[in-house]
Amino acid sequence: MIESVKNIVSAGRLKLIQPTIQEALDNGATADDILESMMAAMDEVGVKFQNNEIYVPEMLVSAKTMQRGVAQIKPLLAGDAVGKYGKFVIGTVAGDLHDIGKNLVAIMIEAAGFEVIDLGIDVPAEKFVEAVKANPDCKVVGVSALLTTTMESMRNTVKALIDAGCKDQVKIMVGGAPITQAFADEIGADAYTTDAASAAAKAKELAA
Numbered sequence: 069m070i071e072s073v074k075n076i077v078s079a080g081r082l083k084l085i086q087p088t089i090q091e092a093l094d095n096g097a098t099a100d101d102i103l104e105s106m107m108a109a110m111d112e113v114g115v116k117f118q119n120n121e122i123y124v125p126e127m128l129v130s131a132k133t134m135q136r137g138v139a140q141i142k143p144l145l146a147g148d149a150v151g152k153y154g155k156f157v158i159g160t161v162a163g164d165l166h167d168i169g170k171n172l173v174a175i176m177i178e179a180a181g182f183e184v185i186d187l188g189i190d191v192p193a194e195k196f197v198e199a200v201k202a203n204p205d206c207k208v209v210g211v212s213a214l215l216t217t218t219m220e221s222m223r224n225t226v227k228a229l230i231d232a233g234c235k236d237q238v239k240i241m242v243g244g245a246p247i248t249q250a251f252a253d254e255i256g257a258d259a260y261t262t263d264a265a266s267a268a269a270k271a272k273e274l275a276a
Contacts, residue, residue, distance in 0.1 A: 069095050070105045077109035077137065080129030085137045099144035106134045110179040114265030124172065127265065131175040138178070151183030153275040157199045157238075158210035159187030161221040166214035169244065172264040173210060180268040182208070182275070193221075193228035200234045207275040209234070210267065211257070213244040222247070223255045230256055239274040243267060 069092035076084050089102055113130045116122045156177050160170050167189050178184045185203060187195055200206050209229060213222040226240055234240075239258040242251075252260035259274060261267040 070097055070101055073097075073102055073137070074105040074109040077106045077130055077133050078112055080126060080133050082129065082133045082136060085133050086140055089137055089140055093141075093144075099141040102141055103138065103145060106137050107179065107181060110134055110176070110268070114176070114268060117263065117265040128172060128175070131172070131179055134179045135175060151181070151205075153181045153272060154183070154205045154207040155185055155203045156182040156208050156210060156271060156275075157185045157187065157196065157203065157206050158212070159191035159196060159199075160189040160212045160214070161218050161225050162190055162192045163221050164213050164215050164218040165189050166212075166244075169214060169264070170210075170212040173212070173243065173267045176264040176268040177210070177271055180272050182271060191225075193225040196225055197228055197232045197234060200229065200238055201232070204237070206238055208239050208241055208271050210241045210243070210271070212242075213247060216246045219246055219251065226255045226257055241267065241270060241274070 072088050073092055076088050092102055113127055117127045158170060158174050160166055174184045174186050185199055187199060196209060200209060211222055211225050213219055222242060229240055241259045242257040243261050247260060249260045259270050261270050
């Protein structure tokens with residue numbers, strides 16, 4: 069049944085996930101086993117996405133299937149398995165109202181084993197700093213910008229995090245349509261990724 073759970077997440081069979089998880093639990097599987105299988109499925113989905121075997125809609129439906137599964141088993145999980153990599157603060161910078169990419173990254177990051185704190189859109193730099201300081205177990209911050217006009221806002225956000233001493237606690241990841249590796253290096257970010265799947269993989273690497 070564990071393999072069935074994994075396959076259902078991979079295929080994004082949203083309606084089948086809860087009855088299949090229940091069947092797995094009834095047959096003696098633990099919530100932790102089920103979580104591991106779903107995370108393995110999302111790793112495979114991420115690889116397929118990076119290889120252009122699937123696209124954003126398929127990845128999104130797999131991520132939503134996992135989200136529904138996690139909600140079902142959360143009360144049964146040992147300790148803090150959902151947030152085993154710590155917390156991940158994410159938001160779209162001040163002046164930018166785009167959230168589709170940011171939301172997809174948040175889902176994938178949660179699927180990877182982080183507890184996600186989503187600050188939303190149009191987030192002032194100081195709000196990122198406050199969120200990091202309020203969550204000492206936060207390991208990574210994700211800063212998103214979708215407009216060339218808000219790249220400066222991203223620069224200011226990263227600078228505010230560095231100036232506030234947050235780099236002692238967290239790694240800063242940046243992304244969004246106009247962002248490049250060169251720009252990420254220039255503003256002092258720790259990592260840049262081009263899509264949600266690679267963001268999840270990089271976040272795990274940074275939190276390790």
